[in-house]
Amino acid sequence: MERYRQFEPILISEFKTRAWTHPEHNHNHYELIFILSGEGSHVINGYAVPYQSDTVFFIGPEEYHYFDIRQETHFIYLKFTDAYIYRTTNESGHLTRQLEYLIKSRETHQHGFPLLAADLQTVRLLFNVIASLKHDIFANQDLIWHQLLSISMLLMRNMPELQMDGPRSRDLQAMFCYIHKNIYTPDLLRSQVMAPHFNISADYLGTYFKRNVGMTIRTYIHHYRNTLIRQRIAAGRMILKEIADEFGLTDVSHLTKILGKDV
Secondary structure (H helix, E strand, O other): OEEEOOOOOEEEEEEEEOOOOOOOEEEOOEEEEEEEEEEEEEEEOOEEEEEOOOEEEEEOOOOOEEEEEEEEEEEEEEEEOHHHHOOOOHHHHHHHHHHHHHHHOHHHHHOOOOOOHHHHHHHHHHHHHHHHOHHHHHHHHHHHHHHHHHHHHHHHHHHHHOOOOOHHHHHHHHHHHHHHHOOOOHHHHOHHHHHHHOOOOHHHHHHHHHHHHOOOHHHHHHHHHHHHHHHHHHHOOOOHHHHHHHOOOOOHHHHHHHHHOOO
């Protein structure tokens, strides 16, 4: 399997094709894909997802995928790296968190987003704006950023409408969404607080999560939070105290202590 590497922080492409020419692959960037017209299947991690006009897909770096095209398909691609997400200061921190929430909700990556009619119209317009800016990406990168954040907000509020395979998947997806949404508020991630949200006992919450995910809920929260923290440190836009405050940690020593557990 090939791995595609993108060195530019952001790329935009728009094209029509009757046949997909790329092998199954993954990449070092994120891909937000809008299908203006066409029909076929998007094979993601070996799972075939039918698509048609006005379908949206979001692909992370670890997903491997390709398209099986049955009818000429018109694509708009927005490809971006972590460097693009964290290039700014935290002036749009709240909106960046929403994008992170979407990025880390990996179960949603294997499904298209069946948007409500009003949201679909807006998403279509936003992608058309993105396509119109591809002639000078460097000059338009701030405009593109705001379109990306707007699209991520619309996709997020349609996440509960995703078609899952049975109640177990829906319950697990709801737990992932809850964790990702509240990762910046540690008090909301205690089992005693989470369990009533899902109408189950705190003991069963832990048992259910470990049985279906393969790790404890505490371990998952720890790894997920630390991934976000390390991305902020690597970006170099925030000092450690600001990062600690953002994640509701007591102080910098608390932050370095929890990071040290991964070493």
